[in-house]
Amino acid sequence: MQNIINNLPKQAKDKHNENKKFFVKLKKRPPKNLDYIMEDLHEQEFEKTDCLECANCCKTTGPLFTDKDVDRVAKHFRMKTQQFIAQYLRIDEDNDYVLQSVPCTFLGADNYCSIYDVRPKACREFPHTDRKKFQQISNLTLKNVAICPAAFNIVETMKKLIK
Ligand code: SF4
Ligand code: SF4
Numbered sequence: 001m002q003n004i005i006n007n008l009p010k011q012a013k014d015k016h017n018e019n020k021k022f023f024v025k026l027k028k029r030p031p032k033n034l035d036y037i038m039e040d041l042h043e044q045e046f047e048k049t050d051c052l053e054c055a056n057c058c059k060t061t062g063p064l065f066t067d068k069d070v071d072r073v074a075k076h077f078r079m080k081t082q083q084f085i086a087q088y089l090r091i092d093e094d095n096d097y098v099l100q101s102v103p104c105t106f107l108g109a110d111n112y113c114s115i116y117d118v119r120p121k122a123c124r125e126f127p128h129t130d131r132k133k134f135q136q137i138s139n140l141t142l143k144n145v146a147i148c149p150a151a152f153n154i155v156e157t158m159k160k161l162i163k
Pocket of ligand 2 (some may be wrong): 108
């Protein structure tokens with residue numbers, strides 16, 4: 001898995017123009033059943049991909065924390081919201097709460113998330129490949145294929161499947 005992760009930025013760069021063209025076309029004329037196609041592709045890919053062997057998202061890009069995420073995780077630690085924010089978060093250029101540092105503080109050496117049950121919504125949904133109206137997040141996906149081997153594979157399969 002580590003080899004795949006190491007090669008991913010270059011592979012994603014090589015495919016970038018092709019992917020960009022594909023998503024422009026997809027946005028203009030998405031198949032009627034795109035939501036179902038994505039659900040299937042997502043499910044099939046994550047039957048093969050074990051996130052515990054990877055954790056590249058947690059190691060390289062922290063999630064943003066919504067207010068609800070902040071409250072829930074702070075409560076989990078029995079901390080006051082402000083205390084939790086001061087200890088773990090900062091505000092980024094888009095005015096969102098994000099982690100002060102990556103790899104994520106809550107990631108264990110065994111790739112387990114120590115706050116899995118209360119983890120941020122963005123972590124639960126990453127890499128968003130089963131999202132409804134997937135064509136609307138093409139810019140995000142173009143970035144995610146360089147981070148997430150599963151997202152990379154899903155986009156490669158999409159290109160073969162949707163002409
Ligand atoms: S979601 Fe993607 S990047 Fe994150 S651990 Fe799973 S395969 Fe790796
Ligand atoms: S909170 Fe958990 S799932 Fe989210 S980035 Fe950190 S370790 Fe990964």
